[in-house]
Amino acid sequence: MCSTLxxxxxxxxxxxxKNSLNLYTKNELIRLNVKKVYIIGGTGAVSQVVExxxxxxxxxxxxxxxxxxxxxxxxxANELKKLTPYTEVFLASGENYPDALSAASIAAIxxxxxxLTKKAELPKVIEDFTKQTSITKTYIMGSINAIYGIVSMKxxxxxxxxGNNRFETNIKLIQNFSQQLNLNKxxxxxxxxxxxxxxxxxxxxxxxxxxxxxxxxxxxSDLVNEVEMFVKYNLYNTTQLIVLGGTNAVSLVQENKIxxxxxxxxxxxxxxxxxxxxxxxxxxxIDIKMRLERCIILGKTTREREALTLATTIIxxxxxxxxxxxxxxVEEMKRLKANLTQSEKDNLLNIFIxxxxxxxxxxxxxxxxxxxx
Numbered sequence: 001m002c003s004t005l006x007x008x009x010x011x012x013x014x015x016x017x018k019n020s021l022n023l024y025t026k027n028e029l030i031r032l033n034v035k036k037v038y039i040i041g042g043t044g045a046v047s048q049v050v051e052x053x054x055x056x057x058x059x060x061x062x063x064x065x066x067x068x069x070x071x072x073x074x075x076x077a078n079e080l081k082k083l084t085p086y087t088e089v090f091l092a093s094g095e096n097y098p099d100a101l102s103a104a105s106i107a108a109i110x111x112x113x114x115x116l117t118k119k120a121e122l123p124k125v126i127e128d129f130t131k132q133t134s135i136t137k138t139y140i141m142g143s144i145n146a147i148y149g150i151v152s153m154k155x156x157x158x159x160x161x162x163g164n165n166r167f168e169t170n171i172k173l174i175q176n177f178s179q180q181l182n183l184n185k186x187x188x189x190x191x192x193x194x195x196x197x198x199x200x201x202x203x204x205x206x207x208x209x210x211x212x213x214x215x216x217x218x219x220x221s222d223l224v225n226e227v228e229m230f231v232k233y234n235l236y237n238t239t240q241l242i243v244l245g246g247t248n249a250v251s252l253v254q255e256n257k258i259x260x261x262x263x264x265x266x267x268x269x270x271x272x273x274x275x276x277x278x279x280x281x282x283x284x285x286i287d288i289k290m291r292l293e294r295c296i297i298l299g300k301t302t303r304e305r306e307a308l309t310l311a312t313t314i315i316x317x318x319x320x321x322x323x324x325x326x327x328x329x330v331e332e333m334k335r336l337k338a339n340l341t342q343s344e345k346d347n348l349l350n351i352f353i354x355x356x357x358x359x360x361x362x363x364x365x366x367x368x369x370x371x372x373x
Contacts, residue, residue: 002038002064003104003108003114003203003207003210004076004107004110005079005080005083006206006207007109007111007207008080008083011207013203015200015204016050018046018047019047020049021053021054026057029059035060036059036060036061036062037054037060038063039063041065041072042066042072066125069116070115070116070117070123070125070126073114077089077115077133080111083111086110087135087136088136088137089112089115089135089139090103090112090114090115090141091115091116091139091141091158092114092116092117093117093141093147095118095119098170100114101202101206101218102141102166102169102170103139104203105206105207105209105215105216106173106174106177106180106181106210106215108206109210110180115129117151119148119151136156136157137157139161140152140162141173143160144162146162161173164291165226166191166192166218167224167226168226170216170217170218171229174215174217174234175234178283180213181214181215183214183234183235183236184236184238184239184240185212185242186215186217186235186239186240186241186242187205187208187209187212187215187216187217187244188241188243188244188255188258189201189202189216189218189243189244189250190221190244190245191219192218201245201249202216204244205242205244216244217230217231219254221254223257225290228261231265232261232265233319235262236265237263239265243255270321270322271322277318277322279370280363285315285318285319286319288315289315289319291355291356292315292355295351295352295355298355299351300347303340304347304348307333308348308351310333311371311373314333331372333371334372352373
């Protein structure tokens, strides 16, 4: 939540235990000749003892906290007003942190705050804040499973950025703001784990990535397909990968695999002068490919899975070369479809609708027609 504030004050952020000042933090405060420390959260998060330890170093302190994490996010947003005017906000779950992590660096770049909410209820403190502030746009982080529609509709001009999981949401966010980012450099951090402490690397790296005007890409112990696709279709073969954390967080195997994917990216951007294919831009086709890959495992018969696999292959070929002539593939699709039973056709249609229901109906129909499904 505080990444935007850190960037605004041109300061870094640091973690500390609740009841004692970490030696590394203490030494860094001294080394940097810090004059002021902002403590985020109440004494239940960072104790008064820690604050006194900092003051004993001759450093001024200011605590920004509320009665809840939701109120604290508002307090941070109000502090940000002193630095820069803003008309947009990010709204992320206060019950699970990956989506807020995804937004941290981009929110800092844009100079916009991150507000927290409950899944099924917009906290009154958030609702009151938006009524008292000239907010014209809200980026809703995550799917309707993270933040219900009834919550998002209470926010000014809500625009949802959400995927099937935290990694898709992370990628869609980066793609949404790609024109404002410097993707010659990208940060990589663990975004999932069993202890809940794995997010520390991404939190501390958010300010650094914002200063570099780039984003943090979230991954897990095994490289996820969404990350591979993002690297292949969004980065350059000169992109510098900066890994946050040690090898226990992101393994050398995963780091090397991503660096190898980066090296294999063609020099020429074949999408440079092409806006749409099939009525979709590159980022929409990436989203479609991820959806189709999920659809494959839902096929009940071999013939259903073959049709869905071919559809995925067509999109992959177009992503690799937007001028690819897919007419022969469509003819092959029609032959596959001709061999399907009515039950198989009905199941394919249901799979298609269930996984593309949030798209415009005319676009769904156009995609189905273009693919020969």
